[in-house]
Amino acid sequence: MTSRSSVEQFLAQRSLGLVGVSRGGKKFGNMVLRELTKRGYRVSVVHPQAAEIDGVRCYPSVSALPEEVGGLVLVVPPEQTETVVREAAARGMRRIWMQQGSESPAAIEYCRENGIEVVHGECILMFAQPTGFHRFHRWIWRLLGKLPVSVREGMGP
Secondary structure, three states, X not given: OOEHHXXXXXXXXXXXXXXXXXXXXXXXXXXXXXXXXHOOOEEEEEOOOXXXXXXXXXXXXXXXXXXXXXXXXXOOOHHHHHHHHHHHXXXXXXXXXXXXXXXOHHHHHHHHHOXXXXXXXXXXXXXXXXXXXXXXXXXXXXXXXXXXXXXXXOOOO
């Protein structure tokens, strides 16, 4: 289960890697890129075939990222998640956010066994200074008691 501490520690990182942005610009990963950038995060995009997406330089793999990133956001199918998590671990990354739908039980277990802080089953846009729909979605989840343990108090709407 995801804890408030895991969410807060992840979001405290101002430089993030992002895997799962499409060249077409219409996938959820592209929305994550735009929204995190608007909120002041420096986002390094990993895409195996694109040199640039939405004006942001892309890197062919996690290991090719030119700088240290504080966390890695995954917006890929679950069957790709375990491979990306292993590459991140080899790079020394200690924080992973598996966007809803990207979770892989094997990848979650790998993170836990290797000391990697993992957030899973949560939408990053509901926690990174949410606005619009994501702010409303968070409010609904709070009412239903679905926010991560201890996130229900103190983190705003």
